[in-house]
Amino acid sequence: MANIDIDGILKELPNDGRIPKTKIVCTLGPASRSVPMIEKLLRAGMNVARFNFSHGSHEYHQETLDNLRSAMHNTGILCAVMLDTKGPExxxxxxxxxxxxxxxxxxxxxxxxxxxxxxxxxxxxxxxxxxxxxxxxxxxxxxxxxxxxxxxxxxxxxxxxxxxxxxxxxxxxxxxxxxLPGVVVDLPTLTEKDKEDILGWGVPNSIDMIALSFVRKGSDLVNVRKVLGPHAKKIQLMSKDEGPARHSLIYRGLVPILAEGSAKATDAESTEVILEAAMKSATEKGLCKPGDAIVALHRIGAASVIKICIVK
CATH class of the missing domain: 2.40.33.10 (PK beta-barrel domain-like)
Structure with a gap:
C-alpha cells in the first residue's frame, strides 16, 4: 500500500472566485462510496462520478448512486454521473x-x-x-x-x-x-451486458454520460445512439479508444478521450510518435484545432499514465 496523503488530496477548493478550467472524474469504488467520503470528494472538486460496470451489480451501483445524491443534497454541489461500460473482454x-x-x-x-x-x-x-x-x-x-x-x-x-x-x-x-495493443479485434464494442446496464440502470437513473470501452470505429457510437433511442439527446457519449493512432476518425461530435492502451516501458518513445501523428491527422481533417486539449491515457507495465496533450 502506497503512502498517499489522502487528506492532502481531498483539500477543499479555495473559495477565491477562480473557475477551474479542467474537470475531475472520480471512480466511486468500495473505499469512496460512503456519503461522508463522497462529500469530501465533492468539496475537493469532483465534477463527474464514474461508475465502473466492469464490477458490481445494479443493486451495488444503485446504492452508490443514492449515496452520491445524498452527498450532493448535503453539500449543495452538483456532480455528473458517468456509466463506464465493461465492453468486450x-x-x-x-x-x-x-x-x-x-x-x-x-x-x-x-x-x-x-x-x-x-x-x-x-x-x-x-x-x-x-x-x-x-x-x-x-x-x-x-x-x-x-x-x-x-x-x-x-x-x-x-x-x-x-x-x-x-x-x-x-x-x-x-x-x-x-x-492486445495495436491489434483490431473482431469483438462487438457494445455487448448484451452493456445494453442491459445502459437501459436497465443508466437510463432509469437519468445518467449524464456513457464512457464506451474499446471503441474502434465511428459506427460503434452510432449503434449506442440507436440503443439509447429517444434518450440519446440527453446522454453524452465519451469514447475510450484502446488502440493506436486511429483515434482522430471517431470523435466527430463527441467528447474525445484518447486512450493509448497498454504499452511496455520501452514503448514510451513510440507512444509520443503515435500521439503526434493522431493529433496531426485530426487537425488536417478539421476534427480539432491548435490549442485544443486532448487527454491521453495509456498503460506502461502495470501503471496507468495520463497525459494532457495540446494540439499544435
Missing part, C-alpha cells in the same frame, strides 16, 4: 489444479484458443477465438493488467495457437484480463 483460462503458474523471462510458451485446456507453464488458453488470425509475429500480448508481457513469435491459425516468448518473470493466475 479477452481472458486467460483455467489452470491445472487451479494453481498459479510461474512464467520466466525468456521462456517460450504456447497460447491456444481451445478454452477447454487447463494451462500450465508450457501452454495457456485465451478466450478470443481469432487470436491466431489477428496476431502477427512481433505483436505483444499483455496479461493480468500488464504485469505479464508476451512477444508473439509465430501463429498457426489452423491449429488456433500462438507461440510466444515471455519478456518478464511473473506469476499468472486463472481468468486474467488480456490486452
Amino acid at each position: 479477452i481472458r486467460t483460462g483455467f489452470l491445472k489444479d487451479g494453481k498459479a503458474v510461474k512464467l520466466k523471462e525468456g521462456q517460450e510458451i504456447t497460447v491456444t484458443t481451445d478454452y477447454e485446456i487447463k494451462g500450465d507453464e508450457k501452454m495457456i488458453c485465451m478466450s478470443y477465438k481469432k487470436l491466431a488470425v489477428d496476431l502477427k509475429p512481433g505483436n505483444t500480448i499483455l496479461c493480468a493488467d500488464g504485469t505479464i508481457t508476451l512477444s508473439v513469435l509465430s501463429c498457426d491459425p489452423a491449429a488456433g495457437t500462438v507461440r510466444c516468448r515471455c519478456e518478464n518473470t511473473a506469476m499468472i493466475g486463472e481468468r486474467k484480463n488480456v490486452n
Whole structure:
C-alpha cells in the first residue's frame, strides 16, 4: 500500500472566485462510496462520478448512486454521473489444479484458443477465438493488467495457437484480463451486458454520460445512439479508444478521450510518435484545432499514465 496523503488530496477548493478550467472524474469504488467520503470528494472538486460496470451489480451501483445524491443534497454541489461500460473482454483460462503458474523471462510458451485446456507453464488458453488470425509475429500480448508481457513469435491459425516468448518473470493466475495493443479485434464494442446496464440502470437513473470501452470505429457510437433511442439527446457519449493512432476518425461530435492502451516501458518513445501523428491527422481533417486539449491515457507495465496533450 502506497503512502498517499489522502487528506492532502481531498483539500477543499479555495473559495477565491477562480473557475477551474479542467474537470475531475472520480471512480466511486468500495473505499469512496460512503456519503461522508463522497462529500469530501465533492468539496475537493469532483465534477463527474464514474461508475465502473466492469464490477458490481445494479443493486451495488444503485446504492452508490443514492449515496452520491445524498452527498450532493448535503453539500449543495452538483456532480455528473458517468456509466463506464465493461465492453468486450479477452481472458486467460483455467489452470491445472487451479494453481498459479510461474512464467520466466525468456521462456517460450504456447497460447491456444481451445478454452477447454487447463494451462500450465508450457501452454495457456485465451478466450478470443481469432487470436491466431489477428496476431502477427512481433505483436505483444499483455496479461493480468500488464504485469505479464508476451512477444508473439509465430501463429498457426489452423491449429488456433500462438507461440510466444515471455519478456518478464511473473506469476499468472486463472481468468486474467488480456490486452492486445495495436491489434483490431473482431469483438462487438457494445455487448448484451452493456445494453442491459445502459437501459436497465443508466437510463432509469437519468445518467449524464456513457464512457464506451474499446471503441474502434465511428459506427460503434452510432449503434449506442440507436440503443439509447429517444434518450440519446440527453446522454453524452465519451469514447475510450484502446488502440493506436486511429483515434482522430471517431470523435466527430463527441467528447474525445484518447486512450493509448497498454504499452511496455520501452514503448514510451513510440507512444509520443503515435500521439503526434493522431493529433496531426485530426487537425488536417478539421476534427480539432491548435490549442485544443486532448487527454491521453495509456498503460506502461502495470501503471496507468495520463497525459494532457495540446494540439499544435
